[in-house]
Amino acid sequence: MKTASIFLLSSLLISLSGFEYREGKTTIRTTAQRASTHLNLPNIPSSGYVSEWKIRQDSLFDFNRGFLETAIEASIRPQSSQNLSLPSGAGAGVNPATAFEIKDLDWNGGGSLNARLRLDRFSYSKDFGPYTFTLGRQAITLGKGNSFSVLDVLNPFSPQSLDATYKPGIDALRIEKIIGDTGGMEIIITSGSNQKRENIIGKYRKLVGRVDTELILGEFRQRKMAGLSLEGEISDLGVLTELGLIERDMLSDAYFNGGGNYALAAVLGLTKRLSTEDTVSLSYLYHELGAKNLNQLNQGFFHGPLTDKWLWNSSRQYLRFSLIKKLDSLKTLLSSLQYNLEDESVFFQPGISYNLASNLDLSVFAWKGFGKQSQISPAGIIRQSEFGDTSLGIGLFIKWVF
Numbered sequence: 515m516k517t518a519s520i521f522l523l524s525s526l527l528i529s530l531s532g533f534e535y536r537e538g539k540t541t542i543r544t545t546a547q548r549a550s551t552h553l554n555l556p557n558i559p560s561s562g563y564v565s566e567w568k569i570r571q572d573s574l575f576d577f578n579r580g581f582l583e584t585a586i587e588a589s590i591r592p593q594s595s596q597n598l599s600l601p602s603g604a605g606a607g608v609n610p611a612t613a614f615e616i617k618d619l620d621w622n623g624g625g626s627l628n629a630r631l632r633l634d635r636f637s638y639s640k641d642f643g644p645y646t647f648t649l650g651r652q653a654i655t656l657g658k659g660n661s662f663s664v665l666d667v668l669n670p671f672s673p674q675s676l677d678a679t680y681k682p683g684i685d686a687l688r689i690e691k692i693i694g695d696t697g698g699m700e701i702i703i704t705s706g707s708n709q710k711r712e713n714i715i716g717k718y719r720k721l722v723g724r725v726d727t728e729l730i731l732g733e734f735r736q737r738k739m740a741g742l743s744l745e746g747e748i749s750d751l752g753v754l755t756e757l758g759l760i761e762r763d764m765l766s767d768a769y770f771n772g773g774g775n776y777a778l779a780a781v782l783g784l785t786k787r788l789s790t791e792d793t794v795s796l797s798y799l800y801h802e803l804g805a806k807n808l809n810q811l812n813q814g815f816f817h818g819p820l821t822d823k824w825l826w827n828s829s830r831q832y833l834r835f836s837l838i839k840k841l842d843s844l845k846t847l848l849s850s851l852q853y854n855l856e857d858e859s860v861f862f863q864p865g866i867s868y869n870l871a872s873n874l875d876l877s878v879f880a881w882k883g884f885g886k887q888s889q890i891s892p893a894g895i896i897r898q899s900e901f902g903d904t905s906l907g908i909g910l911f912i913k914w915v916f
Contacts, residue, residue, distance in 0.1 A: 534575060534576040535574075535575055538574065539571075540569070540572075541914070542568070542914045543567075543911070544565070544568070545910065546910040548908055570586070570587040572585045580639055581639045582637075585635035586634070591628045591630075615651070635650075636650045644692070645689055648690070649687050651685050652683050654684055655681065656741070657728065657756050659756050662797050662799045664741070664760075664801060673826055676909045679913060696720060697721070702732075714732050715734060715739075716731050725744055735824070736763070737761040739759065743757075756780065761775060761776055762774075763818070766818045779802065792839045794835075794838075796833070797834040798831075800831050801830055804828060804831070805829050828900055829855075829857065830856055831856055844868060845868055846866070846867045847864075848879075849863070850863050854885070854899070857886070857900060859886070859899035860901060861884075861900075862883075863881040877912075879909045880908045880909075882905070
């Protein structure tokens with residue numbers, strides 16, 4: 515996998531003849547966040563401000579009877595920003611973009627601005643008979659879940675991320691085949707810096723009646739997994755179901771109880787359309803690799819899937835409520851509430867989105883956690899709930915596409 519990827523990328527860089535520009539777009543995004551915590555710890559600020567500017571160029575080329583997709587993203591963050599380590603649930607999560615990369619293609623600058631240049635997409639697709647091969651850095655998604663997903667394990671977004679415009683690319687070989695009018699299969703092979711990053715996953719999808727069905731079987735991070743995703747409609751309700759069996763790692767998952775070698779994970783989501791543009795949804799998440807008591811909550815933050823960042827929710831059971839309501843032609847209300855059924859803490863994130871122009875959007879978010887707050891002891895910080903330490907915060911997100 516590593517040799518093949520290096521060979522392909524080298525060939526594309528050397529053989530520049532035959533390129534034909536097909537389409538592209540430039541996106542400018544900026545995020546600004548301010549949050550605080552009630553904890554009074556030495557040498558750690560009780561509040562913080564983080565801002566970041568990103569400019570991204572996506573391009574698609576015809577090349578050698580195939581397609582070359584590229585995306586270069588530059589980001590700038592002022593060093594003067596106080597980078598408070600936001601508590602769980604607050605603001606934007608950090609996605610582990612380098613987890614499945616053969617070679618880190620980022621470049622970080624210095625000085626008064628922390629500048630970063632990243633090659634986020636560089637993949638070549640070509641048809642060979644009924645099969646389509648895509649090799650290189652690309653976005654990979656498993657399952658159908660939006661806010662909650664137990665099957666999207668390769669490089670998932672944090673549910674609280676303000677900027678979820680582009681999923682970070684990973685180095686992979688993907689083989690696709692269309693089956694019939696409404697079906698298809700994929701084989702996904704990823705690689706990385708160590709053996710734990712080498713994965714192979716198969717995916718089969720088919721539209722059965724009005725239900726979009728997806729079957730997943732394979733291995734990731736040296737864990738075997740099997741999954742089923744169903745998305746469709748019952749009467750006027752949209753229904754989403756994900757079921758997964760994930761092999762336990764008896765070393766890294768030592769703090770999570772459960773019988774057998776496999777952990778059960780499930781999502782059930784219902785969406786009701788109130789009008790043409792207004793929706794309300796309710797989701798339930800169950801994951802046996804999540805903590806079910808305070809002891810597991812404190813220990814689990816440093817072990818298992820939470821440190822690998824393929825599972826962002828630290829407890830075993832959650833409810834999530836969300837509302838999207840069009841206020842007028844330019845403004846949309848966005849609101850979500852996440853309830854931890856194990857420790858009874860709550861994370862509330864209201865927001866409003868403004869459509870300033872056909873290619874310009876501005877969103878303002880706030881967030882607040884409710885629950886028991888952490889205690890400080892000689893042994894360190896003892897968590898009393900997942901969201902109790904999340905104080906009031908506010909965030910701004912702007913996206914301009916041209």
